[in-house]
Amino acid sequence: MDASVEQEQIERWVAIGREAGAALESRKLEDGAWQRGVPLDFIRPGKPTENAHVESSSGRLWDECLSVHQFLSLADAEVKIEAWRHDYNTTRPHGSLGHLTPEEYVRHRQERQTAEAA
Numbered sequence: 001m002d003a004s005v006e007q008e009q010i011e012r013w014v015a016i017g018r019e020a021g022a023a024l025e026s027r028k029l030e031d032g033a034w035q036r037g038v039p040l041d042f043i044r045p046g047k048p049t050e051n052a053h054v055e056s057s058s059g060r061l062w063d064e065c066l067s068v069h070q071f072l073s074l075a076d077a078e079v080k081i082e083a084w085r086h087d088y089n090t091t092r093p094h095g096s097l098g099h100l101t102p103e104e105y106v107r108h109r110q111e112r113q114t115a116e117a118a
Contacts (some may be wrong), residue, residue, distance in 0.1 A: 060088070 033040050043050045065084040071077035089102045097105040 057088075 030040065032038075061081075061084070065081060069080045071080065091101060093099045093101055094105075100108065
Protein backbone atom coordinates (compact mmCIF):
# COMPACT_ATOMS: atom_id res chain seq x y z
CA MET A 1 0.00 0.00 0.00
CA ASP A 2 1.50 3.35 -0.90
CA ALA A 3 1.77 6.12 1.66
CA SER A 4 -0.90 8.33 0.06
CA VAL A 5 -3.52 5.56 0.23
CA GLU A 6 -2.57 4.78 3.82
CA GLN A 7 -2.78 8.48 4.71
CA GLU A 8 -6.20 8.77 3.04
CA GLN A 9 -7.51 5.81 5.03
CA ILE A 10 -6.20 7.25 8.27
CA GLU A 11 -7.76 10.64 7.55
CA ARG A 12 -11.18 8.99 7.25
CA TRP A 13 -11.14 8.45 10.99
CA VAL A 14 -12.35 11.53 12.80
CA ALA A 15 -11.26 10.18 16.13
CA ILE A 16 -9.99 6.93 17.52
CA GLY A 17 -11.72 5.93 20.71
CA ARG A 18 -9.51 3.88 22.92
CA GLU A 19 -9.57 2.61 26.45
CA ALA A 20 -7.10 4.35 28.73
CA GLY A 21 -5.94 1.00 30.16
CA ALA A 22 -2.42 -0.37 30.06
CA ALA A 23 -3.30 -2.95 27.37
CA LEU A 24 -3.66 -0.22 24.77
CA GLU A 25 -1.05 2.27 25.90
CA SER A 26 1.13 2.97 22.95
CA ARG A 27 3.48 5.84 22.37
CA LYS A 28 3.60 4.94 18.67
CA LEU A 29 -0.19 5.25 18.42
CA GLU A 30 -0.13 8.63 20.11
CA ASP A 31 2.77 9.87 17.98
CA GLY A 32 1.24 8.58 14.75
CA ALA A 33 -2.13 10.10 15.56
CA TRP A 34 -0.55 13.45 16.43
CA GLN A 35 1.54 13.48 13.23
CA ARG A 36 -1.58 12.84 11.14
CA GLY A 37 -3.85 15.21 13.05
CA VAL A 38 -6.11 12.41 14.33
CA PRO A 39 -7.51 13.21 17.78
CA LEU A 40 -7.57 10.44 20.37
CA ASP A 41 -10.80 10.28 22.36
CA PHE A 42 -10.28 8.67 25.76
CA ILE A 43 -13.00 7.33 28.01
CA ARG A 44 -12.64 8.09 31.69
CA PRO A 45 -10.75 5.45 33.71
CA GLY A 46 -13.15 3.05 35.40
CA LYS A 47 -16.05 4.03 33.11
CA PRO A 48 -16.13 1.32 30.41
CA THR A 49 -19.91 1.74 30.09
CA GLU A 50 -19.28 5.08 28.37
CA ASN A 51 -18.23 2.98 25.42
CA ALA A 52 -20.11 -0.26 26.11
CA HIS A 53 -21.21 -0.86 22.52
CA VAL A 54 -17.58 -0.91 21.45
CA GLU A 55 -16.24 -2.85 24.43
CA SER A 56 -18.02 -6.07 23.43
CA SER A 57 -16.86 -6.17 19.81
CA SER A 58 -13.44 -4.82 20.77
CA GLY A 59 -12.98 -7.69 23.22
CA ARG A 60 -13.93 -10.20 20.55
CA LEU A 61 -11.55 -8.57 18.06
CA TRP A 62 -8.70 -8.84 20.58
CA ASP A 63 -9.54 -12.40 21.67
CA GLU A 64 -10.32 -13.87 18.26
CA CYS A 65 -8.02 -11.97 15.92
CA LEU A 66 -5.37 -9.66 17.36
CA SER A 67 -4.19 -12.12 20.04
CA VAL A 68 -4.24 -15.06 17.63
CA HIS A 69 -2.37 -13.70 14.62
CA GLN A 70 1.09 -12.34 14.10
CA PHE A 71 1.06 -9.46 11.63
CA LEU A 72 4.08 -9.28 9.35
CA SER A 73 3.16 -5.95 7.75
CA LEU A 74 0.36 -3.41 7.56
CA ALA A 75 -0.95 -5.18 4.45
CA ASP A 76 -0.90 -8.55 6.25
CA ALA A 77 -2.79 -7.02 9.19
CA GLU A 78 -5.38 -5.53 6.84
CA VAL A 79 -6.01 -8.89 5.17
CA LYS A 80 -6.32 -10.82 8.44
CA ILE A 81 -8.46 -8.24 10.21
CA GLU A 82 -10.74 -7.85 7.18
CA ALA A 83 -11.23 -11.64 7.04
CA TRP A 84 -12.20 -11.61 10.73
CA ARG A 85 -14.55 -8.63 10.20
CA HIS A 86 -16.21 -10.32 7.23
CA ASP A 87 -16.77 -13.51 9.23
CA TYR A 88 -18.05 -11.54 12.24
CA ASN A 89 -20.58 -9.59 10.15
CA THR A 90 -21.70 -12.15 7.58
CA THR A 91 -21.52 -15.69 8.94
CA ARG A 92 -21.67 -15.45 12.73
CA PRO A 93 -25.07 -15.07 14.46
CA HIS A 94 -25.22 -12.54 17.29
CA GLY A 95 -27.41 -13.17 20.32
CA SER A 96 -28.12 -9.46 20.68
CA LEU A 97 -29.61 -9.48 17.16
CA GLY A 98 -31.99 -12.38 17.73
CA HIS A 99 -29.37 -14.91 16.65
CA LEU A 100 -29.09 -13.36 13.19
CA THR A 101 -25.89 -12.22 11.51
CA PRO A 102 -25.60 -8.42 11.28
CA GLU A 103 -26.25 -8.64 7.53
CA GLU A 104 -29.40 -10.73 8.10
CA TYR A 105 -30.57 -8.33 10.81
CA VAL A 106 -30.19 -5.31 8.51
CA ARG A 107 -31.96 -7.11 5.66
CA HIS A 108 -34.89 -8.16 7.89
CA ARG A 109 -35.18 -4.66 9.34
CA GLN A 110 -35.20 -3.08 5.86
CA GLU A 111 -37.81 -5.58 4.67
CA ARG A 112 -39.97 -4.79 7.71
CA GLN A 113 -39.66 -1.02 7.13
CA THR A 114 -40.55 -1.46 3.45
CA ALA A 115 -43.59 -3.55 4.36
CA GLU A 116 -44.71 -1.02 6.96
CA ALA A 117 -44.34 1.85 4.49
CA ALA A 118 -46.46 0.08 1.85
